Amino acid sequence: MFTTFAAAEILKHRRAVQESFIVLAISHLQELSRLYKSGKCPARLKKLGKFAFDYERTVLEGAGFARQIDFKAQERVMEILDGTEKKNTPIRVITTVEYQLDKSEIELDLEEDGISLEDDGGNRIREIATEVFEYLLEEEMQSIRIVGL
Amino acid sequence: MKMNHDKFIEAMTNSFEDNRVSTYAVAEAIVREPVAIQERLITLFMHYLYQIKPSVVMPEHMLDLSNFAQASWEQYFELLGISETSDIGQHGDLLELLSDPEGAESGWTNIKIEKEYLPHNYVDESIAWNKESVEQFFRELSTKDLRAMFEKKDIQFNEF
Numbered sequence: 001m002f003t004t005f006a007a008a009e010i011l012k013h014r015r016a017v018q019e020s021f022i023v024l025a026i027s028h029l030q031e032l033s034r035l036y037k038s039g040k041c042p043a044r045l046k047k048l049g050k051f052a053f054d055y056e057r058t059v060l061e062g063a064g065f066a067r068q069i070d071f072k073a074q075e076r077v078m079e080i081l082d083g084t085e086k087k088n089t090p091i092r093v094i095t096t097v098e099y100q101l102d103k104s105e106i107e108l109d110l111e112e113d114g115i116s117l118e119d120d121g122g123n124r125i126r127e128i129a130t131e132v133f134e135y136l137l138e139e140e141m142q143s144i145r146i147v148g149l
Numbered sequence: 150m151k152m153n154h155d156k157f158i159e160a161m162t163n164s165f166e167d168n169r170v171s172t173y174a175v176a177e178a179i180v181r182e183p184v185a186i187q188e189r190l191i192t193l194f195m196h197y198l199y200q201i202k203p204s205v206v207m208p209e210h211m212l213d214l215s216n217f218a219q220a221s222w223e224q225y226f227e228l229l230g231i232s233e234t235s236d237i238g239q240h241g242d243l244l245e246l247l248s249d250p251e252g253a254e255s256g257w258t259n260i261k262i263e264k265e266y267l268p269h270n271y272v273d274e275s276i277a278w279n280k281e282s283v284e285q286f287f288r289e290l291s292t293k294d295l296r297a298m299f300e301k302k303d304i305q306f307n308e309f
Contacts, residue, residue, distance in 0.1 A: 031177055142295055
């Protein structure tokens with residue numbers, strides 16, 4: 001079976017190579033998740049997007065697996081910052097703090113206070129967002145990604 | 150161009166060996182590929198994680214990756230009903246196992262503050278840049294800017 005064989009081949013390589021494979025696979029899942037969370041995920045990718053989003057919040061967040069800035073990307077940005085870059089590519093650095101809230105949890109929370117989702121008008125979400133962002137910004141937990149390489 | 154399986158793995162691992170790959174750029178490119186190709190990469194990753202799960206023969210320097218692999222299987226893949234790699238042995242198996250979120254009621258809200266930078270605007274030849282200082286520079290800069298956006302309530306909300 002190809003996939004089992006291919007996985008075993010990767011396993012024969014040194015750790016750095018295996019780490020690169022893991023980072024590539026996880027970066028792909030993070031890209032899929034980002035697309036899914038944007039609400040603009042093409043229909044053809046919705047199943048994999050949802051799979052990636054659930055993997056991210058179930059496993060990656062728990063493992064503290066932050067978005068990795070790979071060596072090649074850092075190298076390119078370094079060349080730009082020290083003025084030695086030869087190519088003139090439109091590289092951008094995108095920094096993000098974000099959080100996802102499950103609507104059903106908000107509904108339950110509001111129900112306990114006798115408020116309907118409609119009456120709340122999004123106030124509870126804004127309250128939670130304020131609290132969460134205070135923490136994320138205090139801890140400098142923004143993701144940093146480099147695009148346009 | 151068609152590439153056989155041996156050549157594919159050889160090309161991928163060789164480029165990792167030579168440090169020629171920007172995983173970011175490749176990941177972004179893969180998202181534009183047909184869904185079947187993306188499923189294959191994810192399935193390969195799952196098979197790989199299955200093979201590095203803790204075992205008596207696992208070398209010590211691989212234990213952290215091994216524990217990560219175990220967490221992936223126990224906390225996620227198995228909950229999806231995938232207990233063995235044979236469950237995802239054929240192309241298309243994974244997609245078939247996943248439920249279709251299309252048409253399902255939107256259940257989540259994404260709340261985000263984002264700031265974009267063009268590194269060309271921050272050239273400073275007086276600094277000896279290295280990978281740590283590059284990351285530190287953008288972390289400090291963005292902490293200040295994201296905080297300012299947060300205080301101005303420049304926050305994006307979207308349902309998905």
